[in-house]
Amino acid sequence: MFTVYHHPFSPSCRFVRLALSEYETRFDLTVEQVWRPREAFLKLNPAGEVPVVVENEGPPLCGAAVIMEYLEDTRGFAAGKRRLMPDHPDARAEVRRLTEWFLSKFQEEVSGPFVSERIYKVEMPPSAGGGAPDSASLRAARTNMRHHLRYLGYLVATRDWLAGDTITFADLAAAAALSSVDYLGEVPWQEDEAARAWYARMKSRPSFRPILGESARGVRPAPHYADLDF
Amino acid sequence: MFTVYHHPFSPSCRFVRLALSEYETRFDLTVEQVWRPREAFLKLNPAGEVPVVVENEGPPLCGAAVIMEYLEDTRGFAAGKRRLMPDHPDARAEVRRLTEWFLSKFQEEVSGPFVSERIYKVEMPPSAGGGAPDSASLRAARTNMRHHLRYLGYLVATRDWLAGDTITFADLAAAAALSSVDYLGEVPWQEDEAARAWYARMKSRPSFRPILGESARGVRPAPHYADLDF
Numbered sequence: 001m002f003t004v005y006h007h008p009f010s011p012s013c014r015f016v017r018l019a020l021s022e023y024e025t026r027f028d029l030t031v032e033q034v035w036r037p038r039e040a041f042l043k044l045n046p047a048g049e050v051p052v053v054v055e056n057e058g059p060p061l062c063g064a065a066v067i068m069e070y071l072e073d074t075r076g077f078a079a080g081k082r083r084l085m086p087d088h089p090d091a092r093a094e095v096r097r098l099t100e101w102f103l104s105k106f107q108e109e110v111s112g113p114f115v116s117e118r119i120y121k122v123e124m125p126p127s128a129g130g131g132a133p134d135s136a137s138l139r140a141a142r143t144n145m146r147h148h149l150r151y152l153g154y155l156v157a158t159r160d161w162l163a164g165d166t167i168t169f170a171d172l173a174a175a176a177a178l179s180s181v182d183y184l185g186e187v188p189w190q191e192d193e194a195a196r197a198w199y200a201r202m203k204s205r206p207s208f209r210p211i212l213g214e215s216a217r218g219v220r221p222a223p224h225y226a227d228l229d230f
Numbered sequence: 231m232f233t234v235y236h237h238p239f240s241p242s243c244r245f246v247r248l249a250l251s252e253y254e255t256r257f258d259l260t261v262e263q264v265w266r267p268r269e270a271f272l273k274l275n276p277a278g279e280v281p282v283v284v285e286n287e288g289p290p291l292c293g294a295a296v297i298m299e300y301l302e303d304t305r306g307f308a309a310g311k312r313r314l315m316p317d318h319p320d321a322r323a324e325v326r327r328l329t330e331w332f333l334s335k336f337q338e339e340v341s342g343p344f345v346s347e348r349i350y351k352v353e354m355p356p357s358a359g360g361g362a363p364d365s366a367s368l369r370a371a372r373t374n375m376r377h378h379l380r381y382l383g384y385l386v387a388t389r390d391w392l393a394g395d396t397i398t399f400a401d402l403a404a405a406a407a408l409s410s411v412d413y414l415g416e417v418p419w420q421e422d423e424a425a426r427a428w429y430a431r432m433k434s435r436p437s438f439r440p441i442l443g444e445s446a447r448g449v450r451p452a453p454h455y456a457d458l459d460f
Contacts, residue, residue: 046381047335059320065295066326073319089303090289096296104334105277151276 002027005041005052007034008214009119009183011111012064012103013051014176019068019169020053021207022084023075027053035120035128064103065096068169084169095163098155098170102177106148111177113141118184122218145186152178153192162198175202179211185222189230196230204228232257235271235282237264238444239349239413241341242294242333243281244406249298249399250283251437252314253305257283265350265358294333295326298399314399325393328385328400332407339374341407343367348414349446375416382408383422392428405432409441415452419460426460434458 002020004027006013020027032041032050044060045052053061053070061067072085086092117133124130152174155162163170178199181187189196202208212226224230232250234257236243250257262271262280274290275282283291283300291297302315316322347363354360382404385392393400408429411417419426432438442456454460 047331059323061323062327063330065330066323069299069326070319070323073322089300092303093289093291093296093300096299097292100293100295101277 001056003030003054004028005030005032005044006050007031007120009115009180009216010050011107011115011173011177011180014179014211015064015099015103015169015173016051016053016067017211018172018176018207019071019084021210022082022172022205023071023079024082025075033123035124064173065100068099072169084167084172086164086166086168091164095168095170098163099173102170102173106174106177109144110141110148111181113137114181114184114186117141119180119216119219122216142186145181146188146191149188149192149195152198153195156198157194171198171202172207175199175208176211179203179208183214183216183221183225184219185225200228200230231286233260233284234258235260235262235274236280237261237350239345239410239446240280241337241345241403241407241410244409244441245294245329245333245399245403246281246283246297247441248402248406248437249301249314251440252312252402252435253301253309254312255305263353265354294403295330298329302399314397314402316394316396316398321394325398325400328393329403332400332403336378336404336407340371340378341411343371344411344414344416347371349410349449352446352448372416375411376418376421379418379422379425382428383425386428387424401428401432402437405429405438406441409433409438413444413446413451413455414449415455430458430460 002025004013004016004020006017006029008031017027017029032038032052034048034050037048041052042048044054045062047062049063051064051067053067055061061070076083076085085095117137121130121133152162159165161167161171162174178187182199189199203212215221232255234243234246234250236247236259238244238261247257247259262268262282264278264280267278271282272278274284275292277292279293281294281297283297285291291300306313306315315325347367351360351363382392389395391397391401392404408417412429419429433442445451
């Protein structure tokens with residue numbers, strides 16, 4: 001049994017929930033508002049960040065990459081055909097590169113600004129930085145979004161899945177990151193058919209269902225957000 | 231044979247060089263000034279970032295974490311007692327957490343600002359952001375430095391090495407990150423004896439020697455930088 005400390009709209013947290021679901025593990029969710037530091041949470045993760053996962057009475061696993069590698073170390077072999085990490089070192093490097101791309105680079109340039117400005121700031125008290133979104137930051141994120149969507153489209157047009165022939169952690173990372181932005185209606189799907197078709201496949205997986213049912217305080221989802229045929 | 235695309239003062243690149251040396255591999259170095267994007271380099275890593283490592287005719291390995299896991303996948307078992315990653319999944323998670331701490335969080339809060347403001351900006355043309363360092367950024371980095379040094383000191387005072395009983399990738403990551411800051415004389419070693427003693431051990435390893443011999447354009451090293459008994 002896993003406990004997941006998360007925020008519902010954090011792409012890294014969505015990635016971890018997708019991975020745990022794909023591996024058919026059972027987990028409880030605890031929402032952590034990282035802008036209100038709780039001492040008990042800082043003991044789990046001195047960095048004060050989500051996601052953190054605890055398996056049974058085990059030590060805290062801090063951060064999406066750490067959790068991914070832990071799942072590979074403890075569940076990879078047994079997962080058989082459902083394994084989310086390939087065998088060959090070169091292919092593993094490609095999965096890790098793209099996972100990091102979407103959870104770090106895309107996060108810095110696109111999903112981080114969108115989610116902070118339009119979701120977290122609504123939940124935050126003014127003393128923690130809450131308030132109106134910064135329009136310059138949103139404008140930059142919109143420009144960056146188009147570059148990333150084109151890169152994603154290029155990759156999935158030349159491969160069956162993002163990192164190769166089978167679905168891997170990289171697909172979950174990219175879909176998790178896009179889903180938070182898509183909630184806000186900020187993914188211009190009409191610009192890239194290959195990316196759209198790939199996301200439609202991801203969205204229809206059972207692991208995605210809980211994520212499509214979520215809603216943020218004071219922010220309605222884009223009309224097509226939960227629509228499998230968008 | 232490895233080729234390493236790097237910048238001499240990038241902590242992530244220093245980490246990779248240390249890891250390759252500890253595993254007694256042969257490698258060539260190519261300096262990449264990432265603020266002057268070269269098309270051939272962007273083909274290797276579309277993210278445009280160092281480090282990138284290529285083994286023989288293999289595909290590019292992009293980013294410190296990807297390279298670390300590749301070394302573990304391809305060299306870990308054969309390294310025997312020199313292996314830089316433990317066996318147990320919990321212990322592996324701790325090594326990965328601390329490696330990420332020093333290459334991401336410490337980089338964001340301390341080593342990134344110091345190296346950008348005091349080393350890269352000297353090398354950069356004004357059009358790419360070169361010029362005088364930003365003193366507010368340096369002040370913030372100095373404050374953050376003390377918190378990180380205390381955390382490092384706490385960890386190495388309670389364990390033989392940073393992540394446990396043996397030296398691991400985490401020690402290399404932390405030492406790499408500190409070395410770039412120490413060049414600039416910005417590590418207040420007198421504030422934490424345990425951290426100082428640990429760094430003295432790291433510094434005296436043969437893998438560290440090339441790093442202690444480096445110099446940045448227009449910036450002298452702190453007098454104790456290469457001194458093993460500082």
